[in-house]
Amino acid sequence: MLSIRDLSAGVEGKTILRRVNLEVRAGEVHAVMGPNGSGKSTLAQVLAGHPAYTVTGGQVRYLGQDLLAMPAEERARAGVFLAFQYPVEIAGVSNASFLNAAVNELRARQGHPELDAMEFLGLVDERLKLVEMDRSFLSRPVNEGFSGGEKKRNEILQMAVLEPKFAILDETDSGLDIDALKVVAQGVNRLRRPDNAIILVTHYQRILQYIEPDHVHVLFDGRIVKSAGKELALELERKGYDWIREEVAATQPTGA
Amino acid sequence: MAALTTTKDRYLAEFEALERQGALRSPSWLTPLRRSALARFAAAGFPTTRDEDWRYTNLAPLVASAFRPAEGVAAVGLLPTTLERLSVGATGWPRLVFVNGRYSARHSSPGPLPVGVRLSSLAEAMTIDGDVVARHLARHAGWDANVFADLSTAFARDGAFLHLPAKTSSETPIELLFVATTPGVLAQPRILVVAGPHSRATVVEHYVGLTDDAYFTNAVTEVVAGPGASLDHYTLQEQGAGAFHVATVHAALEGDSAFSACAATFGGRLNRTTLTLRFGGESGQGALSGLYVVGGHQHVDHHVTVDHAVPRCSSRQLYKGVLDGSARAVFNGRVIVRPDAQKTDANQTNKHLLLSDGVEVDSKPQLEIFANDVKCTHGAAEGQLAPEAIFYLRSRGLADATARTLLTLGFAREIVDRIAVEPIRAYLDGTLRARLRAARATKEMS
Numbered sequence: 114m115l116s117i118r119d120l121s122a123g124v125e126g127k128t129i130l131r132r133v134n135l136e137v138r139a140g141e142v143h144a145v146m147g148p149n150g151s152g153k154s155t156l157a158q159v160l161a162g163h164p165a166y167t168v169t170g171g172q173v174r175y176l177g178q179d180l181l182a183m184p185a186e187e188r189a190r191a192g193v194f195l196a197f198q199y200p201v202e203i204a205g206v207s208n209a210s211f212l213n214a215a216v217n218e219l220r221a222r223q224g225h226p227e228l229d230a231m232e233f234l235g236l237v238d239e240r241l242k243l244v245e246m247d248r249s250f251l252s253r254p255v256n257e258g259f260s261g262g263e264k265k266r267n268e269i270l271q272m273a274v275l276e277p278k279f280a281i282l283d284e285t286d287s288g289l290d291i292d293a294l295k296v297v298a299q300g301v302n303r304l305r306r307p308d309n310a311i312i313l314v315t316h317y318q319r320i321l322q323y324i325e326p327d328h329v330h331v332l333f334d335g336r337i338v339k340s341a342g343k344e345l346a347l348e349l350e351r352k353g354y355d356w357i358r359e360e361v362a363a364t365q366p367t368g369a
Numbered sequence: 370m371a372a373l374t375t376t377k378d379r380y381l382a383e384f385e386a387l388e389r390q391g392a393l394r395s396p397s398w399l400t401p402l403r404r405s406a407l408a409r410f411a412a413a414g415f416p417t418t419r420d421e422d423w424r425y426t427n428l429a430p431l432v433a434s435a436f437r438p439a440e441g442v443a444a445v446g447l448l449p450t451t452l453e454r455l456s457v458g459a460t461g462w463p464r465l466v467f468v469n470g471r472y473s474a475r476h477s478s479p480g481p482l483p484v485g486v487r488l489s490s491l492a493e494a495m496t497i498d499g500d501v502v503a504r505h506l507a508r509h510a511g512w513d514a515n516v517f518a519d520l521s522t523a524f525a526r527d528g529a530f531l532h533l534p535a536k537t538s539s540e541t542p543i544e545l546l547f548v549a550t551t552p553g554v555l556a557q558p559r560i561l562v563v564a565g566p567h568s569r570a571t572v573v574e575h576y577v578g579l580t581d582d583a584y585f586t587n588a589v590t591e592v593v594a595g596p597g598a599s600l601d602h603y604t605l606q607e608q609g610a611g612a613f614h615v616a617t618v619h620a621a622l623e624g625d626s627a628f629s630a631c632a633a634t635f636g637g638r639l640n641r642t643t644l645t646l647r648f649g650g651e652s653g654q655g656a657l658s659g660l661y662v663v664g665g666h667q668h669v670d671h672h673v674t675v676d677h678a679v680p681r682c683s684s685r686q687l688y689k690g691v692l693d694g695s696a697r698a699v700f701n702g703r704v705i706v707r708p709d710a711q712k713t714d715a716n717q718t719n720k721h722l723l724l725s726d727g728v729e730v731d732s733k734p735q736l737e738i739f740a741n742d743v744k745c746t747h748g749a750a751e752g753q754l755a756p757e758a759i760f761y762l763r764s765r766g767l768a769d770a771t772a773r774t775l776l777t778l779g780f781a782r783e784i785v786d787r788i789a790v791e792p793i794r795a796y797l798d799g800t801l802r803a804r805l806r807a808a809r810a811t812k813e814m815s
């Protein structure tokens with residue numbers, strides 16, 4: 114479904130990702146872990162098409178298409194979704210009108226008629242239940258004044274409404290209380306299908322108890338330095354990243 | 370300088386000609402007002418950028434053109450479909466229609482109105498409601514400082530008159546539609562609203578240009594609110610691309626009265642609004658707001674003065690501008706708190722969204738506070754659309770242009786959403802969306 118080959122990228126002349134390789138097949142969940150600043154969000158943003166990041170090498174194929182050649186909105190229309198680590202507040206635009214614009218844009222591209230107000234509310238009501246969000250969030254400006262956890266839930270609400278094929282959840286678990294984490298995880302699981310896939314960026318193995326990954330990768334200094342099964346997450350939780358750092362130092366004695 | 374003199378002299382000569390023809394038909398009380406206003410205009414002439422109040426608004430193009438009152442212009446027929454399209458309210462709203470500044474009885478429907486409430490053309494009011502008009506027309510404002518108000522008073526002939534006796538209230542808003550159809554015309558509508566004690570009404574002034582050639586509208590609105598009265602005033606300005614639009618609004622408020630003004634500006638080449646709110650009695654409330662959405666070489670200037678002369682009044686100003694192309698905005702918000710005006714609560718906000726690098730903004734608060742127990746705040750901000758917000762919307766599948774439009778609407782929402790009258794809110798919202806759509810189409814073409 115998604116094939117990342119030797120992807121290098123940076124921002125303002127600074128290299129962040131260094132030859133990242135990753136294969137994601139339909140139906141899979143991949144967890145990406147790694148210390149602060151290792152490039153996890155950069156990878157997520159580059160895949161979503163953020164214009165501030167420059168791709169300096171490599172390529173990404175997504176469902177047979179050259180993902181990096183597509184502008185951000187084209188990627189979204191092709192089923193790519195990024196749940197932001199820091200969801201953006203948008204003054205004066207209600208959550209409902211935002212979701213409505215997004216849904217109808219997608220439908221238009223897929224050759225479906227626009228949803229009328231009733232159909233739209235029906236859809237949103239159902240998805241609100243999935244993430245246990247109150248309807249009052251619809252009339253509020255997007256993310257404005259939302260608590261940290263509410264913002265994260267709102268990301269998953271958007272995901273639930275837009276039904277992407279390939280979703281990247283960038284630390285959606287951070288800032289969620291224990292119950293909210295369960296709700297969000299259950300919501301995500303309900304959206305899983307054999308023909309879609311998820312990359313889950315996280316620092317904690319707790320969420321991986323609810324959304325079980327097929328693969329766990331460690332991103333370190335812009336590289337994927339380790340890939341294994343879900344037991345790797347437990348090991349990282351126990352041991353931290355020092356042993357990874359040592360391993361990396363051992364295999365690359367000359368440094369980066 | 371020579372050109373300025375010539376143009377002024379032309380207006381003076383125009384006045385003498387109209388007087389000779391008896392076209393001004395003044396009641397006796399009006400003649401000295403006209404004469405003194407004309408004398409002030411003759412002495413001052415049109416302001417130049419050397420005048421502090423006009424520093425950023427250059428009137429040279431206005432002064433350089435010759436505009437004439439729509440004297441010989443035969444009453445222009447407006448298609449019913451045109452009127453329909455331009456109506457803000459539902460059918461059934463009382464409505465006066467003016468074509469090129471002149472009242473058009475056949476397009477107007479001044480009723481139904483509650484018993485006692487008077488709505489008519491100003492010309493008719495001068496004869497029928499002479500004493501009310503005489504008591505208030507050009508009596509409340511410090512007109513001496515405003516040449517355009519003087520010009521209006523000197524030539525005052527046509528316009529609208531609304532009188533609400535004590536405790537009357539018009540539940541349906543009153544719509545005044547000013548249509549410009551003919552290039553070169555000088556239209557000087559004069560609007561007088563006299564609201565008796567504890568009366569209420571909503572008035573919409575709607576300016577529309579059906580020509581993109583140059584013409585000049587010099588509108589003056591006087592609002593007199595008695596004790597406990599409540600008046601909401603809207604201005605929707607959709608003048609033609611070549612129009613000069615100068616508006617003077619003066620509201621005199623007595624105790625416990627409330628006045629709100631919301632001015633939406635979309636059209637016109639050069640716009641200047643001089644709005645003065647004067648509290649003459651305690652516990653008055655004023656809420657002034659404006660939204661201007663302009664591009665190309667449009668120029669919008671708001672000069673707002675709020676005069677807190679008495680204690681315990683509150684005033685709010687919120688003006689927001691969306692500027693594209695090479696548009697220019699001027700905002701001067703003056704708040705005077707006189708020594709007696711303790712417990713004044715005044716606030717002022719002016720924000721601009723800059724959609725291109727070619728725009729220019731001159732925003733200046735001017736707080737003159739002479740009392741000590743007061744709360745006065747002001748703020749100004751300008752900025753562009755946030756790239757992070759654009760990306761967020763694009764990452765959900767919205768096209769770049771759609772994202773920008775949505776964010777721009779979001780910026781304007783604060784003004785649009787505070788409009789309590791649904792048809793007015795809906796009309797403004799529709800106009801705003803159409804305007805942004807048109808701007809986008811122009812951008813995509815170039």
Ligand SMILES: Nc1ncnc2c1ncn2[C@@H]1O[C@H](COP(=O)(O)OP(=O)(O)OP(=O)(O)O)[C@@H](O)[C@H]1O
Pocket residue numbers: 124125129147148149150151152153154155156165198
């Ligand atoms: N727009 C930017 N401008 C400058 N530096 C940036 C930018 N984006 C990322 N970086 C830098 O790139 C590095 C990787 O950042 P990134 O956000 O990808 O890390 P992360 O792995 O997501 O970290 P965290 O776990 O803290 O979220 C950091 O050093 C960060 O400061």
Ligand SMILES: [Mg+2]
Pocket residue numbers: 153154155198283284
């Ligand atoms: Mg991150």
